[in-house]
Amino acid sequence: MGEIEEAIERADQETFTREPPKGLPARINFLLGRLKTTQAVAAEIGVSRRSVERYRTGERKRPPRAIAERIDAAVRARWQPRVRGRRRKRAGTATGITVETRARFGYTAPVGTTDDGRMRRLTVHLPPERARRLLDAQQQGATDQQMREIVAEGLQEVYFKDGGRRAAGLEVALTDIDYFDVSY
Numbered sequence: 015m016g017e018i019e020e021a022i023e024r025a026d027q028e029t030f031t032r033e034p035p036k037g038l039p040a041r042i043n044f045l046l047g048r049l050k051t052t053q054a055v056a057a058e059i060g061v062s063r064r065s066v067e068r069y070r071t072g073e074r075k076r077p078p079r080a081i082a083e084r085i086d087a088a089v090r091a092r093w094q095p096r097v098r099g100r101r102r103k104r105a106g107t108a109t110g111i112t113v114e115t116r117a118r119f120g121y122t123a124p125v126g127t128t129d130d131g132r133m134r135r136l137t138v139h140l141p142p143e144r145a146r147r148l149l150d151a152q153q154q155g156a157t158d159q160q161m162r163e164i165v166a167e168g169l170q171e172v173y174f175k176d177g178g179r180r181a182a183g184l185e186v187a188l189t190d191i192d193y194f195d196v197s198y
Contacts (some may be wrong), residue, residue: 038069052066065077111140113139
């Protein structure tokens with residue numbers, strides 16, 4: 015998972031209206047409700063069926079850290095899908111998203127300007143059309159590079175070109191990402 019996809023996932027988790035289950039048996043029962051079989055849960059978290067049954071009954075109370083993290087990730091990925099869907103739809107149709115990043119931007123511009131990439135820290139609100147493109151690409155399994163291009167186009171239009179009021183021939187590329195965060 016790339017930086018942009020992780021940021022979108024974190025933003026999704028910030029939209030939760032309730033916390034996911036805390037206890038291990040409750041988490042396993044939740045996964046069983048979603049995935050239907052102990053075999054499917056076992057495959058998802060990388061353990062045996064018997065281990066899933068032990069976690070469910072409370073026979074084993076503390077899984078190793080790596081397994082506990084996979085259980086947590088599996089639960090959070092499936093928690094409140096309708097809440098996430100409503101929030102994504104609203105971001106793509108009405109509110110847009112806010113992107114905060116520290117990254118290196120490369121430039122292609124007319125002669126007489128610099129093409130040296132520079133690290134910049136930006137916090138920019140992207141309009142709903144750009145948000146919809148990014149969220150749709152993520153849902154369709156776009157690569158990290160494709161999502162970087164979508165973000166770069168949005169930042170190019172909104173921040174660097176100021177909605178078409180300046181820097182007409184400027185092309186922006188998002189190269190090295192130090193950190194990336196999304197909120198909607």
